[in-house]
Amino acid sequence: MTYLSKITSPTLLIDEKKCRANIKRMADKAARHEMKLAPHWKTAQSRIIGTWAKDFGIKELTASSIKMAAYLCGQGWDNIHIAFPFNSLEINKLNELAKNQILSVQLINPITTQKLVDQLTEKVGFFIEIDAGYGRTGVKVSDFGLIEEILRTAKKSDKLYFKGFYIHAGHSYYKPDIPELYEQTRNALGMLKAKYRSEYPHLVTRTGDTPGCAVMEDFGDIDEMGPGNFVFFDLMQAKLGGCSKEEIAVALAVPVVDINKERKEVLVHGGGVHLAKDVLKEPDGTNNFGEVVQLEESGWKISEPSERSYLKSISQEHGIIKASESFLQKVKIGDVIGILPVHSCMTADAMASYLSLDGQTIDHAEGVS
Amino acid sequence: MTYLSKITSPTLLIDEKKCRANIKRMADKAARHEMKLAPHWKTAQSRIIGTWAKDFGIKELTASSIKMAAYLCGQGWDNIHIAFPFNSLEINKLNELAKNQILSVQLINPITTQKLVDQLTEKVGFFIEIDAGYGRTGVKVSDFGLIEEILRTAKKSDKLYFKGFYIHAGHSYYKPDIPELYEQTRNALGMLKAKYRSEYPHLVTRTGDTPGCAVMEDFGDIDEMGPGNFVFFDLMQAKLGGCSKEEIAVALAVPVVDINKERKEVLVHGGGVHLAKDVLKEPDGTNNFGEVVQLEESGWKISEPSERSYLKSISQEHGIIKASESFLQKVKIGDVIGILPVHSCMTADAMASYLSLDGQTIDHAEGVS
Structure with a gap:
């Protein structure tokens, strides 16, 4: 397990x-x-x-x-x-x-x-x-x-x-x-x-x-x-040059609930109450609320820049991913994928606990009454 | 009490x-x-x-x-x-x-x-x-x-x-x-x-x-x-015409920790982890993360439009208020003031409990382990 x-x-x-x-x-x-x-x-x-x-x-x-x-x-x-x-x-x-x-x-x-x-x-x-x-x-x-x-x-x-x-x-x-x-x-x-x-x-x-x-x-x-x-680092720090994406130590795992091949969008259960609403701008001006990584037994894998997918919009619980072709081809409803956060301090505060890659719950101050 | x-x-x-x-x-x-x-x-x-x-x-x-x-x-x-x-x-x-x-x-x-x-x-x-x-x-x-x-x-x-x-x-x-x-x-x-x-x-x-x-x-x-x-309603709904500010049913109480008379700013303990980061734009283009109300025994009092003060910036725990003259004259370090939220759903989720005006704690799903 x-x-x-x-x-x-x-x-x-x-x-x-x-x-x-x-x-x-x-x-x-x-x-x-x-x-x-x-x-x-x-x-x-x-x-x-x-x-x-x-x-x-x-x-x-x-x-x-x-x-x-x-x-x-x-x-x-x-x-x-x-x-x-x-x-x-x-x-x-x-x-x-x-x-x-x-x-x-x-x-x-x-x-x-x-x-x-x-x-x-x-x-x-x-x-x-x-x-x-x-x-x-x-x-x-x-x-x-x-x-x-x-x-x-x-x-x-x-x-x-x-x-x-x-x-x-x-x-x-x-x-x-x-x-x-x-x-x-x-x-x-x-x-x-x-x-x-x-x-x-x-x-x-x-x-x-x-x-x-x-x-x-x-x-x-x-x-x-x-x-x-x-x-933890995060996408904002990666953008500022303080880390590489490979060094980011947290990722939000989210379930895939729908796929729209026509619009090249993937709907996940993961929104503002999970990630918080910090945002980066893509070169084309669209919003980026977090970047898709592939979850594997031993951790997560970051896509090649040409195959990058990211959250283009979020509401309270919804996240909509702008999906690359390669991601769209393999993703299925019911999958769990990872999202690298834009601002890990806010995401951790919103989530209030962690799951380690060996399946242990790690405490966070906000999750303890 | x-x-x-x-x-x-x-x-x-x-x-x-x-x-x-x-x-x-x-x-x-x-x-x-x-x-x-x-x-x-x-x-x-x-x-x-x-x-x-x-x-x-x-x-x-x-x-x-x-x-x-x-x-x-x-x-x-x-x-x-x-x-x-x-x-x-x-x-x-x-x-x-x-x-x-x-x-x-x-x-x-x-x-x-x-x-x-x-x-x-x-x-x-x-x-x-x-x-x-x-x-x-x-x-x-x-x-x-x-x-x-x-x-x-x-x-x-x-x-x-x-x-x-x-x-x-x-x-x-x-x-x-x-x-x-x-x-x-x-x-x-x-x-x-x-x-x-x-x-x-x-x-x-x-x-x-x-x-x-x-x-x-x-x-x-x-x-x-x-x-x-x-x-609850909130400032976003008031802006859309769905409610008046008087009808907003929640306000974040925040302690005043510093006052800068020269810059006409008031620093409060209240930031993104409390309010979330939803924002409205003022007519002059500045950000508005929430609006100051005066807390009284029986509830809160909304300022006249000409005497309005609002949160112009927030970070994880800090909030900086752009203060009106009248607010600046009466506010003191150690006061507690109220902030009407921009987006009450997100603020309530971040705070995870309520205090009623008769001093009772009201439950919120996120505050219960």
Whole structure:
């Protein structure tokens, strides 16, 4: 009995070998640059996959919410960093978790900092998040007034301790010139370290996006990296050059429910509630919500570029594949095929569990009540 | 203690009064047209909300997957219709559920029909789905050869019985001319009923989209309607004219984590994993992922058009609000504000539970392991 015989409905497959190879490659890269790797677990969100990471020497994880951090607590991590501007309504929860797990948070304003000063009952570290330049979140790198107000406020507490500066260069997902973006990140973090090191000799700097961490080789004196997506990769990363399609470690298995030879379309049970709705554009302007792979006993096989089929549209549960001739010739109603996701973090969050190629269920935080 | 004091992280609020009023309005409309209303529970996905529907005489639900149908089984429904081209890999599951619950499925090809003929052990009804003209799924209305092949195949089984024809005019979401689309739906279903009624005197016709069911008054001789979204409505429906913003019955409560007065932006904990990524375009071309409402003891208050604020961008957990002057003046870090969703079905699926305004947790199929 193979994993394939277990699938009757949309199921997220994970190829453990590919996933481990992805983790190893980034761990090796971090080691080569003498950087600490604290992977962002917003992608995998799994305790079992956490044990795989430990096999490559990883000792710290990053989470994007306190809920996710709570799920990862108590699993032997040296630290869990919550890389989201701290939500002051969750101080009680933070105090509770911090009793048994070393945690750090991210701060970008003195108001939330003051609330922590007033209400923290346990020791908690913090990074100051610096705006990477695309205006999502963080303190402007040149706003020393604000940085120092946060630091001054935090000093009033014996619970809150400064760890360093964090930049998530998330615009690397949208802009082609990663080296140029990275120069900004390196310069910003380098300048801040030089400026504040005398007062905080142990401060570290951290950067966080997968495209940058996958592509770059010059990290300057940045101390730590916290990419997330690299654990699985996806079509978006392949397009950005951070991975090959062969390295993508997850695929959504979907049942084929109808075939329209005339329109060269295949209807599958697999839509927005499974894949999420992230989309790439094909050269001809059509949408691509995921790419067809052939499922086999030992994993999945990627088509030759000339025989590529992809999801051209999705609704809540439906997916319509634009089928190549060769795919159309062999596909049958009742088959199960694979779809490489455009954005694996969102697909994993939507599916909330994984099936390994040896038929084991792998946990995901969202699938556990 | 109000519902507000329970919220520390993204939480989907439901206003029971609005939800009941939406159900009542559609039930009244169906009654006025002597149609059966079998609402599509892909939106609410809740047993408790099912009990509200029963208060308005609703006796049948529609589901979009066998998993969702399984969740709704055993709650006293006369029938649960699975309005998705049947996935033949789930026949065992169908047989199991059909022992204790009357079910119907949707068929669009003779191959799946034959598999049911071969493997069904319980009685199950079926609709033939007709392509509404936008090519997502279904048999072409003029393809009598295919319709009759499905009917002939089904006749070989004493378990599989024909109920009628179903059209989901889902393109009403994207095209402005709903009356014209509805004329096509009415004509198609009317023609099919006339043609096959002599052989199947009990056959019924059903149509399924919320924009059409909300806006139209002329349903011709269509017998049944199965809209889903109307139970909650959302910004997309408001834009299409199917509802007012005041009638939207769900709002995502999100904590405010930062305010940037200079850029007139408010950062909230609320992103793609909470709202999903459906988007509307503002007149100036910017994205709108949801609209800010003010949360109060008794529910939420919608801003005047001139004071409107909306989510201009989201990532996995972050949401950035483009804030109006008046909102910017009163909002504080640590506040909880509401966001009306663009597409409530997807938001409800992502959140997987609701909090009522009297502080009760309301179930959602995805939140139950």
